[in-house]
Amino acid sequence: MKSIVLILACTASVLAQQIGNPTAQLGVMPARGTFAIRNARIVTVSGPDIENGTVVIRDGKIEAVGANVYVPSGAQSIDGRGLSVYPGMIDAGTSMGLVEVPQGANGTVDTSEVGDLNPNAKAIVAVNPYSAHIAVTRVEGITNTLTAPNGGLISGQAALINLLGTSPKEMAVVPQLALVINYPRITGGGGGGGFGGFQQQPANLSETLAANERQVEQIRKVLRDAEAYGRAQDAYAKDKSLPRPEHNVVLEPLVPYVRGEQPVIFRAEREAEIRGALKFAEEMKLKPIILGGNDAWKVASLLKEKNVPVILTGILSLPVREDDAYDTLYENAAKLQEVGVRYCISTGDPGPEVRNLAQYAGMAAAFGLSKADALKAVTLYPAQIMNVADRLGSIEVGKMANLVVTDGDLLEIRSHIRYLFIDGRPVVLTSRHTELNDAFKNRK
């Protein structure tokens, strides 16, 4: 019996590799084509599940979804009996591709620029398509990440990428999706973002608050300058008789953000930081998103009132305060859901841990979130928050074919991924880890 199961499993994996003749060869993108995943349970996320349905993929897009859909002749067919089809998961809080090994290999770290104000640092410029983290992550069903720099006060611009491609350009879904700001922390005094360790107790609170306000002022000033810069450029475009404003690579990229055309992500964990970021964003008329949000549950009604979404990264962190309930952060998502705050769930990890995104969502579901919402929190919700729900986050006609086929519940660790499509391209389920496993598992 066991050997039959083994044979079946092997056959399945061989089949998986034959679909569309994808290749694991470095530097070669698997070809798009026409595929039909038949007789599977389709978890559309945006609508009801389809128990025995078919998804047709053509030229990168989802062409048809339903119980009875036309399958074009020549489509490569995947038998989906006993399998489930999900939209790929999305982690909106990573530095995927910007860092390979954070310690002992500084040369592989491209997350943090020198200085405090670096709006011109664009993640998409430095994403390494051949980072081992990318394949390791996607074979677990995560098809997209928001990849963000994390240094200084204004860290730079984050990119939404497909976890497939031979160049940053091929990977980019939205190359410059959001500006990332580390909202100054009250403790510690630095703009070091959410990755700080042991915070020294400040010697003097009023001094710390003053230092904090100086940092906020630094950000305020550069954003005001960008507004003025944008106005000057517009005025000159209309009237060439005006003095020609000099170009400025720091201010230029800020213009769409200060005009509220694109979102600004604020890293903020504690209540004071979140409130500060909300106030600041309102003052500057920005379009804010909170990243981190360990104390978001304490600010839920305000977040709801201001309609500001949260990318929750701390589900599996230890509670912030010693006397917090043991499940404070496990239930953070459920509490936001209850109040009606928009949120999504992220690992908040630079790279290696991103593959465990499902576990973060699962823990939130163990503590109050419904299973359906937990799934949305790693698919549709991040897509909505990043304003790409027209392309990603659910299985709907016309969306990008980023699909995961599993032998069980996508969020359950015991399930396995059987097929993977990114941008309509069939992806071989191999990674540095499967390769090392294959190399050593039979060593005698």
Place this chain on the structure above:
Amino acid sequence: MKRLITKLLLLVIIATLPVSVVRAQKQTAPETLIRNATVLTVTRGTLQNTDVLLRDGKIAAVGKNLKASPDTRIIDGTGKYVMPGIIDCHSHSMLDTINEGTLAVTSMVHTADVLNTTDVDLYRELAGGVTTLNLLHGSANPIGGLNTVVKIKYGRPASEFLFPGAMPGIKFALGENVKRSSTPNQPGITRRYPNTRMGVEEVIRDAFTRARDYKRAWDEYRAAAKKDKNLIPPRRDLQLEPLVEVLEGKRYVHAHCYVTSEILMLINLADEFGFKVKTFQHTLEGYKVAKEIAAHGAGASIFADSWAYKIEAYDAIPYNAAIMTRAGVVVSMNSDSDERARRLNIEAAKAMHWGDLTEEQALKLITINPAIQLGIQDRVGSIEVGKDADVAIWNGHPFSVYSRVDTTFIDGDVYFDRVQDLARRPELAKERAALEQAEPNRPRPQGQSPQTPRRRPSGHADDDIEVERP
């Protein structure tokens, strides 16, 4: 004034300790019967619709339709899962300090001397179904301090935490942390030896060479002293005594390691000196030398899937547990983190996802296998009659991401109970609000902050205090 502050501090401490749960339980219910649950015995399969009786701190019976005496506390286990308390074979919880890193060999220091029973992370671990911890010294030196095996008797005195009969052990460490790779070179300051993996081998060899001589001196003295009562004994050496115990098989070696070369180095050195390495800790490249580890008879206590947080972790793969298990190595999944310790159930399940271990094999990774690695397998690690009543009730299968712990028992006493925890929250919130208004907790004049207790950071990657997760 001072007394008021002390009183308030005491209140804060008491507020964070759900001790009343424990004490109340001790008085009212000497016996607990969990009825009609799915019982994951680990060593005797999975039993459906089964009762488990806890009496006098032991598992008194496992079976169908067990009889209860009138004062037995009865828990309806319908739809629930009972599993043995999880054993974490690599923890630094409740240690006030981890590394005595000033010397390359610090076998004279003992973690048992720095136990902080009020560490709230202990309670959070109980809420993850964990009952036993192996508290290890850090990895700053080739030969570190002695370890302490404890049951998480949160709210009880430190002496009651100590696991009676657990094998004494000692921490060794190899690789980057020992080389002080993350410590920058300071001008004018001599680096501590060793600086390479070659030096690490030399340090351990030197220590055991001295220990062997020391043992011989004592053996000769004891033999001669039988005839000559006037002989002067050799000078006692607190650094070498634990190493002599290692040579005599009376103390387990738990060796932090990552890469192939250093694992093989320690196996060769141990074989040469005639001792066994009980566990390789972390062992990220264990899968490359699984047969050598198995042949030596060592176990491995590992992370499920952590990788790439530093160079020596770059070849780590999540198939490690499966490959080593199939090679015959006794493997356990550990946390090395107060955070991760709360969800070791999922860390074990990962070995089913990566490497297709069976459910039983995966369960062993956090129960009977770490028990074997600590020499406590006759007491804990499975649900068998006569074993300690260290069990947890889960509201679903512990390998499901959707499951959580309802109740955790140690020696038959309740140390975590979700219903009681939830019930206490309004009262704790009130208490907190009152404390926040108290004078010592208000901001000082001149803008100084209120004092808060100092805490050890708990987000470290692999027990070197300098090493923090990115």
